[in-house]
Amino acid sequence: MNKIYFDHNATTPVIDEVFEAMVPFYKEQWGNPSSIHWAGRGTRKAVEDARENVCKLLNCAPLELIFTSSGTESDNHAIKGIAYAKKDKGNHIITTKVEHPAILSTCKHLAKEGFEITYLEVDKDGLIDLEQLKAAITPKTILITVMFANNETGVLFPIKEIGQIAKERGITFHTDAVQAAGKIPINVQELNVDLLTISGHKIYGPKGVGALFAKRGVRLTPLIHGGHQERNRRGGTENVAGIIGFGKAAEIAIRDLDKEIAHLSMLRNRLETGLKEKIQHVYVNGHPEKRLPNTANISFEFVEGESLLLNLDMKGIAASSGSACTSGSLEPSHVLVAMGISLELAHGSVRFSLGKSNTVEEIDYLIEIMPPIVERMRSMSPLFAGHKF
Amino acid sequence: MSSKRVVVAMSGGVDSSTALAILKEQGFDCIGVSMQLWDYSKREDDKGATAGSCCSLDDIYDARSVADKLGIPFYVVNVEEVFSKEVVDYFVQSYLSGATPNPCIKCNQVLKFEVLLKKAIGLEADYLATGHYARIEPAPFGYKLLKGKDTGKDQSYFLFTMTQEQLSKVLFPVGNLTKPQVRAYAKTIGLRTSEKKESQEICFVEEPSYTDFLSSRVSSQDGDIVDIYGKILGKHKGLFNYTIGQRKGLNLSGGPFYVLDLDMERNRLLVGPLERLYSGGLTANEVNWINPEAKEKAASGILTATVKIRYRHEGALAEIKITNEGSIKLEFKERQKAVTPGQAVVFYDGDEVLGGGWIEEALK
Numbered sequence: 162m163n164k165i166y167f168d169h170n171a172t173t174p175v176i177d178e179v180f181e182a183m184v185p186f187y188k189e190q191w192g193n194p195s196s197i198h199w200a201g202r203g204t205r206k207a208v209e210d211a212r213e214n215v216c217k218l219l220n221c222a223p224l225e226l227i228f229t230s231s232g233t234e235s236d237n238h239a240i241k242g243i244a245y246a247k248k249d250k251g252n253h254i255i256t257t258k259v260e261h262p263a264i265l266s267t268c269k270h271l272a273k274e275g276f277e278i279t280y281l282e283v284d285k286d287g288l289i290d291l292e293q294l295k296a297a298i299t300p301k302t303i304l305i306t307v308m309f310a311n312n313e314t315g316v317l318f319p320i321k322e323i324g325q326i327a328k329e330r331g332i333t334f335h336t337d338a339v340q341a342a343g344k345i346p347i348n349v350q351e352l353n354v355d356l357l358t359i360s361g362h363k364i365y366g367p368k369g370v371g372a373l374f375a376k377r378g379v380r381l382t383p384l385i386h387g388g389h390q391e392r393n394r395r396g397g398t399e400n401v402a403g404i405i406g407f408g409k410a411a412e413i414a415i416r417d418l419d420k421e422i423a424h425l426s427m428l429r430n431r432l433e434t435g436l437k438e439k440i441q442h443v444y445v446n447g448h449p450e451k452r453l454p455n456t457a458n459i460s461f462e463f464v465e466g467e468s469l470l471l472n473l474d475m476k477g478i479a480a481s482s483g484s485a486c487t488s489g490s491l492e493p494s495h496v497l498v499a500m501g502i503s504l505e506l507a508h509g510s511v512r513f514s515l516g517k518s519n520t521v522e523e524i525d526y527l528i529e530i531m532p533p534i535v536e537r538m539r540s541m542s543p544l545f546a547g548h549k550f
Numbered sequence: 551m552s553s554k555r556v557v558v559a560m561s562g563g564v565d566s567s568t569a570l571a572i573l574k575e576q577g578f579d580c581i582g583v584s585m586q587l588w589d590y591s592k593r594e595d596d597k598g599a600t601a602g603s604c605c606s607l608d609d610i611y612d613a614r615s616v617a618d619k620l621g622i623p624f625y626v627v628n629v630e631e632v633f634s635k636e637v638v639d640y641f642v643q644s645y646l647s648g649a650t651p652n653p654c655i656k657c658n659q660v661l662k663f664e665v666l667l668k669k670a671i672g673l674e675a676d677y678l679a680t681g682h683y684a685r686i687e688p689a690p691f692g693y694k695l696l697k698g699k700d701t702g703k704d705q706s707y708f709l710f711t712m713t714q715e716q717l718s719k720v721l722f723p724v725g726n727l728t729k730p731q732v733r734a735y736a737k738t739i740g741l742r743t744s745e746k747k748e749s750q751e752i753c754f755v756e757e758p759s760y761t762d763f764l765s766s767r768v769s770s771q772d773g774d775i776v777d778i779y780g781k782i783l784g785k786h787k788g789l790f791n792y793t794i795g796q797r798k799g800l801n802l803s804g805g806p807f808y809v810l811d812l813d814m815e816r817n818r819l820l821v822g823p824l825e826r827l828y829s830g831g832l833t834a835n836e837v838n839w840i841n842p843e844a845k846e847k848a849a850s851g852i853l854t855a856t857v858k859i860r861y862r863h864e865g866a867l868a869e870i871k872i873t874n875e876g877s878i879k880l881e882f883k884e885r886q887k888a889v890t891p892g893q894a895v896v897f898y899d900g901d902e903v904l905g906g907g908w909i910e911e912a913l914k
Contacts, residue, residue, distance in 0.1 A: 465672075467627060467628065468669060468672045468673070471625055471627075471669075471672075471673055472672070472673065472674075474623075474625075475581075475623070475673065537672075537674075538672060541668065541671065541672060
């Protein structure tokens with residue numbers, strides 16, 4: 162059975178060049194980068210070279226980048242770090258209803274500690290209203306955190322404009338760019354962001370490594386206390402091989418960015434057009450243009466997304482419904498619900514997130530096998546039986 | 551030729567694990583499925599996340615590791631919404647109406663043999679298998695449901711709601727084995743669940759007892775404990791804390807007293823001597839007939855059968871008559887103790903389950 166992977170927003174395979182770059186740091190260059198002697202010096206240099214590569218992906222300075230264990234840690238660090246550092250100034254945080262659980266759960270936790278959280282609504286395209294954002298700001302607002310690209314729909318938020326609004330009012334602005342990095346250009350110099358989260362394993366790097374861009378001058382209370390690593394901002398001996406892999410992955414992402422955007426959007430459009438042609442009652446969720454080139458979030462009316470995924474898996478096709486971090490919870494995707502999509506349609510949604518290695522043949526195979534599966538599921542659905550055509 | 555596909559409902563316990571192993575050995579194309587019944591993430595608070603006793607995340611972990619060990623694809627399907635509505639709400643409502651519910655039967659009926667069976671068919675499976683101790687055999691009228699070979703473990707009581715359609719698509723691979731045989735088999739093939747303790751309590755109740763579970767959801771009101779003449783003997787702590795036949799925990803002097811009835815309307819607990827606890831018969835509704843010949847008899851005349859009025863009841867002879875479609879009235883040959891509304895009454899001919907229903911009322 163052919164294995165086809167359409168779940169790159171969940172994670173990506175480590176590509177060979179990345180893996181090759183990491184191996185020496187498990188075998189020969191195992192020194193602690195904080196050591197002053199020969200064993201540590203080489204490792205230190207490699208870590209700093211990797212840092213520069215990751216910085217190039219964002220166009221930031223090396224001292225503005227903190228390596229962490231994951232996107233989730235970076236999000237926690239940014240939000241709690243600002244909340245605690247600025248709690249004398251205010252206790253109000255603004256975010257959106259469609260963030261990743263790493264943001265939502267952190268905010269929920271802070272709410273228990275007395276912080277006030279505003280969750281902005283999104284419209285049917287998945288976008289926020291900037292006027293609503295402005296109206297939500299109070300003198301107590303210390304942080305705005307809005308994702309760069311939505312993990313479920315790929316919808317892109319107006320980061321630069323949000324950043325401008327925050328900047329004018331002296332509010333710190335964080336964006337979770339885990340899904341955007343490596344898929345579209347990111348330039349923190351132009352975006353008015355103070356803090357930005359990225360993750361290694363979403364850009365063909367290893368798992369267990371993330372980074373937080375913290376603009377020069379932004380003061381954060383550390384999340385993990387320990388040694389002086391990462392300029393006292395994140396204790397713990399560096400995940401050296403992980404960081405090296407992350408650096409290599411960033412280097413490749415920059416190199417291939419234009420090519421990938423063209424490749425992915427071609428495949429994504431073929432997939433969406435093909436499915437819509439072959440199957441009735443199919444809807445693409447999210448703003449038609451303002452979204453990532455690789456993500457197709459599709460609702461199949463009268464079908465349960467979960468069963469669809471299992472059937473696809475049995476045919477060797479990996480896709481997902483919503484975020485891998487929320488699967489296991491039955492709630493129809495909080496993102497789709499916030500967009501005003503009906504519960505039935507939200508339950509029937511599948512996310513196909515494409516990547517480097519996907520081919521036209523794979524897309525065509527999906528388009529070929531999908532109609533009979535959907536038809537069979539629909540023949541079992543009481544909702545479908547009652548539907549008038 | 552491709553082999554028949556079966557979805558195995560895995561609870562994470564030794565019985566369903568063994569069921570999977572047996573089917574795999576018999577050459578079925580198996581898929582393991584666990585049901586996530588309860589949204590554990592919602593219960594998380596600053597004291598940390600916890601989980602119930604059956605079908606918890608730990609059990610799903612166990613089920614997954616068994617499936618992995620046997621090289622079987624494994625999925626978790628989310629049925630929280632149905633579970634909460636059809637099982638938990640039913641459980642609470644039943645207590646509030648003064649009855650004593652049996653959530654395990656509802657769970658089988660709705661979650662396993664409706665929702666999961668449908669999901670299995672959606673996966674192009676020919677059968678759904680569970681780890682129940684019961685057997686299904688072909689019969690002139692379709693299929694008959696039989697007690698498990700291990701009479702001490704027999705779970706046919708919990709399966710009386712099954713339809714012919716369901717029986718034709720369900721397999722009980724451990725029904726022909728005894729519990730020790732199941733454990734031994736699980737051990738020989740090295741299943742990690744072979745020594746696992748059996749789940750006894752109601753799976754979704756995390757609290758020390760079901761009454762704590764109910765107390766945290768509904769308000770309880772103290773009231774009077776009265777004898778059969780209406781004389782007030784003491785105070786009760788909210789009616790759902792009591793079940794018919796209960797003797798302990800009444801804190802009454804004299805006696806012994808047994809709980810005879812929960813009077814919801816007047817919020818009174820009726821107690822009396824042991825002989826008052828015996829009933830001559832009962833009525834039941836939502837009756838399901840598995841054996842149509844038995845139904846015919848009960849409709850046209852009288853059906854004599856052995857009936858069980860609770861899971862651990864040894865069974866009593868009774869004469870059963872259909873009163874309305876879906877309802878029956880039965881009379882015991884010998885008066886029976888503690889007939890409890892809300893529990894199931896299941897009719898047997900020897901090992902065969904003829905049908906069953908939900909007890910509505912005890913008859914004097």
